[in-house]
Amino acid sequence: MTEPTRGAQDTPGAPDTPPTVQLSDPRALRAYAHPTRMALVGLLRREGPLTATRAAELLGESVAGCSFHLRQLAKYGLVEEAGGGRGREKPWRATALFTAWDTASPDPATAEAAGALQRVVVERYAELAARWLEAQRGESAAWQRAAGVGDTVLHLTAEELAELGARMDELTRPYLERLGRPDARPPDSRPVLLVRMALPTDTAAPGRGGAEAGPTP
Numbered sequence: 001m002t003e004p005t006r007g008a009q010d011t012p013g014a015p016d017t018p019p020t021v022q023l024s025d026p027r028a029l030r031a032y033a034h035p036t037r038m039a040l041v042g043l044l045r046r047e048g049p050l051t052a053t054r055a056a057e058l059l060g061e062s063v064a065g066c067s068f069h070l071r072q073l074a075k076y077g078l079v080e081e082a083g084g085g086r087g088r089e090k091p092w093r094a095t096a097l098f099t100a101w102d103t104a105s106p107d108p109a110t111a112e113a114a115g116a117l118q119r120v121v122v123e124r125y126a127e128l129a130a131r132w133l134e135a136q137r138g139e140s141a142a143w144q145r146a147a148g149v150g151d152t153v154l155h156l157t158a159e160e161l162a163e164l165g166a167r168m169d170e171l172t173r174p175y176l177e178r179l180g181r182p183d184a185r186p187p188d189s190r191p192v193l194l195v196r197m198a199l200p201t202d203t204a205a206p207g208r209g210g211a212e213a214g215p216t217p
Contacts, residue, residue: 018176019096021078028076029101029113033120036061037069041078041094046191048180049082049091063088097179125195147192153201161198168196 023029032038039059044050050058052067059066067088073079074092078099082091103118105111129149136144156164172194178184 018098018173020098020100021076021096023076023099023101023117024105024110025076026107026109026113029110029117031072031076032078032099033113033117034069035120035124036065037073037078038120038124040066040069041073041099044079044092044094045097045179047182049093051085051091052088055092094180097176125193128193143190165196165198 023032036059040055043055043058047058052070053063055061055070056063056066070079070092074081077095079092080095082093085091101114101117102110103114105114132147136147139147178189
């Protein structure tokens with residue numbers, strides 16, 4: 001599971017919106033566009049405060065590497081020291097449940113950095129999906145039926161698409177309290193990645209015409 005991310009359509013700070021870190025500095029966007037850093041933020045959001053040593057054990061990374069990445073994440077407000085401990089044994093915590101950035105910034109440097117970050121996020125989603133496809137035959141029938149991928153093509157205005165996204169966020173909100181709180185989770189619950197990709201399909205691919213893509217079979 002990766003950490004929750006949000007696009008430009010969200011409005012951090014609005015009533016009932018979960019705590020969100022808004023990235024706008026191109027340097028922050030580029031710094032965050034690193035798979036290990038994303039994994040660290042996601043881990044802290046799910047499990048609560050962790051030391052660099054414990055985070056390294058859970059992610060299969062080196063302690064020195066995790067310590068370095070945590071310090072870099074702290075520079076841009078994504079994590080912070082939780083208090084107590086010394087050196088690599090001091091605990092770190094996430095500062096918010098979500099990360100957001102503007103995908104339509106008028107600043108070229110910010111737009112380029114945001115696009116690069118989005119590509120990393122999409123690649124990570126694909127990696128996690130491939131991992132599930134390899135492992136699903138060993139899962140119970142209940143989990144195999146509950147999990148899955150699919151798509152639907154809808155004809156929407158930009159305003160309707162934004163409203164649909166807000167309604168989907170509302171559906172998932174009751175479950176957010178379980179992030180960072182193992183005591184609030186049902187015994188048979190698991191971390192589940194719910195990906196929302198709302199993408200117009202009538203854009204032309206490089207070197208091809210502009211024929212509309214249909215849903216995946």
